[in-house]
Amino acid sequence: MDLIRIHECLCDRTRLRIIHLLAAGPLCVCHFQAVLREPQVKVSKHLSYLRTRGMVVAKRRGNWMIYSLPPRPGRELSAHLACLQDCAREEPVLRRDLLRLARLAPEVAGAGACGCAVTAKA
Amino acid sequence: MDLIRIHECLCDRTRLRIIHLLAAGPLCVCHFQAVLREPQVKVSKHLSYLRTRGMVVAKRRGNWMIYSLPPRPGRELSAHLACLQDCAREEPVLRRDLLRLARLAPEVAGAGACGCAVTAKA
DNA sequence: TCACCATATACCTGTTGCGGAATATACTTT
Protein backbone atom coordinates (compact mmCIF):
# COMPACT_ATOMS: atom_id res chain seq x y z
CA MET A 1 0.00 0.00 0.00
CA ASP A 2 1.42 3.23 -1.17
CA LEU A 3 -0.62 5.13 1.37
CA ILE A 4 1.69 3.95 4.10
CA ARG A 5 4.73 5.34 2.38
CA ILE A 6 3.03 8.69 2.09
CA HIS A 7 2.22 8.78 5.77
CA GLU A 8 5.74 7.70 6.66
CA CYS A 9 7.02 10.70 4.77
CA LEU A 10 4.66 13.08 6.53
CA CYS A 11 5.00 11.80 10.06
CA ASP A 12 8.13 13.75 10.86
CA ARG A 13 8.03 17.43 11.67
CA THR A 14 10.93 18.42 9.47
CA ARG A 15 9.67 16.43 6.51
CA LEU A 16 6.20 17.80 6.88
CA ARG A 17 7.59 21.33 6.76
CA ILE A 18 9.68 20.46 3.72
CA ILE A 19 6.75 19.07 1.78
CA HIS A 20 4.63 22.02 2.74
CA LEU A 21 7.27 24.43 1.51
CA LEU A 22 7.66 22.55 -1.74
CA ALA A 23 3.95 23.02 -2.39
CA ALA A 24 4.84 26.68 -2.87
CA GLY A 25 7.50 25.90 -5.46
CA PRO A 26 10.91 24.30 -5.97
CA LEU A 27 13.61 25.07 -3.46
CA CYS A 28 17.29 24.42 -2.96
CA VAL A 29 18.84 23.02 0.18
CA CYS A 30 20.31 26.28 1.39
CA HIS A 31 16.89 27.87 1.39
CA PHE A 32 15.40 25.00 3.31
CA GLN A 33 18.13 25.58 5.84
CA ALA A 34 17.27 29.26 6.03
CA VAL A 35 13.53 28.82 6.36
CA LEU A 36 13.53 25.81 8.64
CA ARG A 37 16.52 27.03 10.67
CA GLU A 38 17.82 23.52 10.80
CA PRO A 39 21.38 22.29 10.21
CA GLN A 40 22.42 21.18 6.75
CA VAL A 41 22.82 17.50 7.65
CA LYS A 42 19.33 17.29 8.99
CA VAL A 43 17.76 18.93 5.97
CA SER A 44 19.82 16.96 3.52
CA LYS A 45 19.05 13.65 5.14
CA HIS A 46 15.34 14.25 5.22
CA LEU A 47 15.41 15.29 1.60
CA SER A 48 17.25 12.10 0.83
CA TYR A 49 14.63 10.14 2.74
CA LEU A 50 11.86 11.77 0.73
CA ARG A 51 13.69 11.31 -2.51
CA THR A 52 14.23 7.58 -2.15
CA ARG A 53 10.51 7.25 -1.50
CA GLY A 54 9.49 9.23 -4.54
CA MET A 55 7.94 12.09 -2.62
CA VAL A 56 10.28 14.66 -4.13
CA VAL A 57 12.50 14.91 -7.16
CA ALA A 58 15.82 16.69 -7.45
CA LYS A 59 17.92 18.18 -10.18
CA ARG A 60 21.31 19.71 -10.06
CA ARG A 61 21.93 23.28 -11.09
CA GLY A 62 25.56 24.19 -10.68
CA ASN A 63 26.49 23.71 -7.07
CA TRP A 64 22.90 23.63 -5.98
CA MET A 65 20.34 20.91 -5.81
CA ILE A 66 16.83 22.01 -6.60
CA TYR A 67 14.09 19.95 -5.03
CA SER A 68 10.49 19.84 -6.19
CA LEU A 69 7.36 17.81 -5.76
CA PRO A 70 6.96 15.13 -8.42
CA PRO A 71 5.83 16.66 -11.72
CA ARG A 72 2.86 14.30 -12.00
CA PRO A 73 2.03 13.04 -8.52
CA GLY A 74 -0.26 10.03 -8.28
CA ARG A 75 -3.83 10.26 -7.20
CA GLU A 76 -3.09 9.34 -3.60
CA LEU A 77 -0.25 11.77 -3.26
CA SER A 78 -2.29 14.56 -4.80
CA ALA A 79 -5.10 13.94 -2.37
CA HIS A 80 -2.77 14.08 0.59
CA LEU A 81 -1.01 17.18 -0.61
CA ALA A 82 -4.37 18.90 -0.94
CA CYS A 83 -5.25 17.74 2.54
CA LEU A 84 -2.03 19.15 3.85
CA GLN A 85 -2.69 22.47 2.18
CA ASP A 86 -6.07 22.53 3.82
CA CYS A 87 -4.76 21.80 7.29
CA ALA A 88 -1.73 24.05 6.96
CA ARG A 89 -3.87 27.16 7.32
CA GLU A 90 -4.24 26.45 11.00
CA GLU A 91 -0.73 25.29 11.75
CA PRO A 92 1.34 28.19 13.08
CA VAL A 93 4.65 26.56 12.28
CA LEU A 94 3.71 26.02 8.66
CA ARG A 95 2.34 29.53 8.28
CA ARG A 96 5.50 30.94 9.75
CA ASP A 97 7.57 28.94 7.30
CA LEU A 98 5.69 30.51 4.42
CA LEU A 99 6.31 33.97 5.84
CA ARG A 100 10.00 33.28 6.16
CA LEU A 101 10.05 31.99 2.62
CA ALA A 102 8.44 35.16 1.33
CA ARG A 103 10.97 37.31 3.18
CA LEU A 104 13.81 35.24 1.89
CA ALA A 105 13.91 36.48 -1.67
CA PRO A 106 15.24 40.00 -0.98
CA GLU A 107 17.92 38.79 1.42
CA VAL A 108 19.09 36.21 -1.00
CA ALA A 109 19.17 38.67 -3.85
CA GLY A 110 21.67 40.74 -1.93
CA ALA A 111 23.77 37.82 -0.82
CA GLY A 112 24.44 36.40 -4.25
CA ALA A 113 22.52 34.01 -6.40
CA CYS A 114 21.95 30.38 -5.87
CA GLY A 115 20.14 28.73 -8.72
CA CYS A 116 16.69 28.14 -7.36
CA ALA A 117 13.26 29.67 -7.72
CA VAL A 118 13.56 32.05 -4.79
CA THR A 119 16.55 33.74 -6.33
CA ALA A 120 14.89 33.88 -9.69
CA LYS A 121 12.16 36.08 -8.27
CA ALA A 122 14.61 38.74 -7.07
CA MET B 1 1.74 19.90 15.47
CA ASP B 2 -1.16 17.55 15.63
CA LEU B 3 -0.75 16.67 11.98
CA ILE B 4 2.30 14.63 12.81
CA ARG B 5 0.44 12.54 15.32
CA ILE B 6 -2.19 11.78 12.72
CA HIS B 7 0.37 10.63 10.21
CA GLU B 8 2.15 8.56 12.83
CA CYS B 9 -1.10 6.73 13.42
CA LEU B 10 -1.64 6.09 9.73
CA CYS B 11 1.86 5.08 8.75
CA ASP B 12 1.49 1.47 9.78
CA ARG B 13 -0.39 -1.02 7.67
CA THR B 14 -2.37 -2.59 10.48
CA ARG B 15 -3.34 0.75 11.96
CA LEU B 16 -4.38 2.09 8.60
CA ARG B 17 -6.66 -0.89 8.13
CA ILE B 18 -8.10 -0.43 11.60
CA ILE B 19 -8.92 3.21 11.06
CA HIS B 20 -10.40 2.44 7.69
CA LEU B 21 -12.65 -0.22 9.19
CA LEU B 22 -13.75 2.09 11.96
CA ALA B 23 -14.94 4.56 9.38
CA ALA B 24 -17.65 2.00 8.64
CA GLY B 25 -18.74 1.83 12.27
CA PRO B 26 -17.68 0.74 15.77
CA LEU B 27 -16.03 -2.62 16.14
CA CYS B 28 -14.82 -4.91 18.88
CA VAL B 29 -11.40 -6.52 19.03
CA CYS B 30 -12.53 -9.99 18.06
CA HIS B 31 -13.98 -8.66 14.83
CA PHE B 32 -10.82 -6.79 14.03
CA GLN B 33 -9.03 -10.09 14.46
CA ALA B 34 -11.46 -11.80 12.12
CA VAL B 35 -11.31 -9.18 9.39
CA LEU B 36 -7.63 -8.38 9.56
CA ARG B 37 -6.63 -12.01 10.18
CA GLU B 38 -4.02 -10.85 12.62
CA PRO B 39 -3.27 -12.24 16.08
CA GLN B 40 -4.96 -10.74 19.09
CA VAL B 41 -1.82 -9.20 20.57
CA LYS B 42 -1.05 -7.35 17.43
CA VAL B 43 -4.53 -5.93 17.06
CA SER B 44 -4.77 -5.04 20.70
CA LYS B 45 -1.45 -3.26 20.78
CA HIS B 46 -2.22 -1.17 17.74
CA LEU B 47 -5.59 -0.23 19.19
CA SER B 48 -3.81 0.79 22.34
CA TYR B 49 -1.38 2.87 20.31
CA LEU B 50 -4.25 4.62 18.57
CA ARG B 51 -6.14 5.13 21.79
CA THR B 52 -3.32 6.84 23.65
CA ARG B 53 -3.04 9.24 20.74
CA GLY B 54 -6.71 10.08 20.65
CA MET B 55 -7.37 8.54 17.27
CA VAL B 56 -9.95 6.11 18.61
CA VAL B 57 -12.10 5.83 21.70
CA ALA B 58 -13.14 2.66 23.51
CA LYS B 59 -15.89 1.60 25.81
CA ARG B 60 -16.46 -1.64 27.60
CA ARG B 61 -19.53 -3.75 26.99
CA GLY B 62 -19.46 -6.88 29.03
CA ASN B 63 -16.37 -8.80 28.10
CA TRP B 64 -15.91 -6.85 24.91
CA MET B 65 -14.23 -3.60 24.14
CA ILE B 66 -15.95 -1.57 21.47
CA TYR B 67 -13.72 0.80 19.55
CA SER B 68 -14.90 3.79 17.54
CA LEU B 69 -13.57 6.89 15.91
CA PRO B 70 -13.76 9.94 18.18
CA PRO B 71 -17.35 11.26 18.36
CA ARG B 72 -16.32 14.77 17.36
CA PRO B 73 -13.01 14.54 15.50
CA GLY B 74 -11.08 17.76 15.02
CA ARG B 75 -10.84 19.52 11.72
CA GLU B 76 -7.50 18.00 10.85
CA LEU B 77 -8.55 14.49 11.68
CA SER B 78 -11.78 14.85 9.73
CA ALA B 79 -9.88 16.03 6.71
CA HIS B 80 -7.53 13.10 6.83
CA LEU B 81 -10.28 10.58 7.38
CA ALA B 82 -12.03 11.93 4.32
CA CYS B 83 -8.79 11.69 2.40
CA LEU B 84 -8.39 8.10 3.48
CA GLN B 85 -11.93 7.30 2.37
CA ASP B 86 -11.12 8.79 -0.97
CA CYS B 87 -7.92 6.82 -1.45
CA ALA B 88 -9.34 3.58 -0.06
CA ARG B 89 -11.39 3.01 -3.18
CA GLU B 90 -8.26 2.03 -5.02
CA GLU B 91 -6.54 0.05 -2.31
CA PRO B 92 -7.28 -3.66 -2.75
CA VAL B 93 -6.43 -4.52 0.82
CA LEU B 94 -8.83 -1.97 2.20
CA ARG B 95 -11.58 -2.99 -0.15
CA ARG B 96 -11.12 -6.61 0.80
CA ASP B 97 -11.37 -5.68 4.47
CA LEU B 98 -14.74 -4.11 3.85
CA LEU B 99 -15.93 -7.21 2.06
CA ARG B 100 -14.85 -9.40 4.92
CA LEU B 101 -16.57 -7.10 7.33
CA ALA B 102 -19.81 -7.34 5.40
CA ARG B 103 -19.61 -11.12 5.37
CA LEU B 104 -18.87 -11.22 9.05
CA ALA B 105 -22.31 -10.47 10.41
CA PRO B 106 -23.94 -13.79 9.48
CA GLU B 107 -21.05 -15.90 10.75
CA VAL B 108 -21.02 -14.07 14.01
CA ALA B 109 -24.76 -14.38 14.43
CA GLY B 110 -24.37 -18.12 14.37
CA ALA B 111 -21.36 -18.20 16.64
CA GLY B 112 -22.96 -16.29 19.50
CA ALA B 113 -23.18 -12.63 20.28
CA CYS B 114 -20.40 -10.30 21.20
CA GLY B 115 -21.59 -6.84 22.07
CA CYS B 116 -20.60 -4.78 19.06
CA ALA B 117 -22.29 -3.27 16.04
CA VAL B 118 -21.67 -6.21 13.71
CA THR B 119 -23.60 -8.54 15.94
CA ALA B 120 -26.38 -6.03 16.36
CA LYS B 121 -27.05 -6.19 12.64
CA ALA B 122 -27.69 -9.92 12.70
C1' DT C 1 -15.66 -19.54 44.70
C1' DC C 2 -13.93 -21.27 40.29
C1' DA C 3 -13.62 -21.77 35.44
C1' DC C 4 -13.98 -19.20 31.31
C1' DC C 5 -13.96 -15.59 27.92
C1' DA C 6 -12.20 -11.27 25.71
C1' DT C 7 -8.77 -8.13 26.03
C1' DA C 8 -4.56 -5.87 27.81
C1' DT C 9 0.16 -5.66 29.40
C1' DA C 10 5.13 -7.02 30.34
C1' DC C 11 9.11 -8.66 28.50
C1' DC C 12 12.29 -9.70 24.82
C1' DT C 13 14.36 -9.11 20.12
C1' DG C 14 15.33 -7.18 15.76
C1' DT C 15 14.68 -3.14 12.94
C1' DT C 16 14.04 1.52 11.81
C1' DG C 17 14.61 6.18 12.36
C1' DC C 18 16.53 10.59 14.11
C1' DG C 19 20.25 13.69 15.24
C1' DG C 20 24.93 15.14 15.36
C1' DA C 21 30.11 15.05 14.12
C1' DA C 22 33.13 14.21 10.75
C1' DT C 23 34.11 13.36 6.13
C1' DA C 24 33.24 12.74 1.23
C1' DT C 25 31.45 14.24 -3.26
C1' DA C 26 30.31 17.38 -7.02
C1' DC C 27 30.78 21.45 -9.08
C1' DT C 28 32.76 26.28 -9.74
C1' DT C 29 36.18 29.75 -9.73
C1' DT C 30 40.75 31.33 -9.62
Add this chain to the structure above:
DNA sequence: AAAGTATATTCCGCAACAGGTATATGGTGA
Protein backbone atom coordinates in the same frame (compact mmCIF):
# COMPACT_ATOMS: atom_id res chain seq x y z
C1' DA D 1 45.82 22.32 -9.90
C1' DA D 2 43.99 24.37 -5.71
C1' DA D 3 40.67 26.44 -2.96
C1' DG D 4 35.94 27.30 -2.09
C1' DT D 5 30.90 26.37 -1.97
C1' DA D 6 26.81 23.44 -1.71
C1' DT D 7 25.28 19.13 -0.75
C1' DA D 8 25.56 14.10 0.39
C1' DT D 9 27.14 10.22 3.02
C1' DT D 10 29.17 7.53 6.80
C1' DC D 11 29.45 6.35 11.45
C1' DC D 12 27.79 6.60 15.96
C1' DG D 13 24.46 6.35 19.93
C1' DC D 14 19.85 6.48 21.22
C1' DA D 15 14.97 6.15 21.33
C1' DA D 16 10.77 4.37 19.22
C1' DC D 17 8.41 0.76 17.33
C1' DA D 18 6.77 -3.80 15.48
C1' DG D 19 6.01 -8.59 16.33
C1' DG D 20 5.94 -12.62 19.27
C1' DT D 21 5.45 -15.39 23.81
C1' DA D 22 3.82 -15.51 28.10
C1' DT D 23 1.06 -13.68 31.55
C1' DA D 24 -2.16 -10.47 33.69
C1' DT D 25 -6.59 -8.05 34.00
C1' DG D 26 -11.55 -7.37 33.91
C1' DG D 27 -15.91 -9.25 33.43
C1' DT D 28 -19.39 -13.28 33.12
C1' DG D 29 -21.63 -17.48 34.36
C1' DA D 30 -21.86 -22.01 36.90
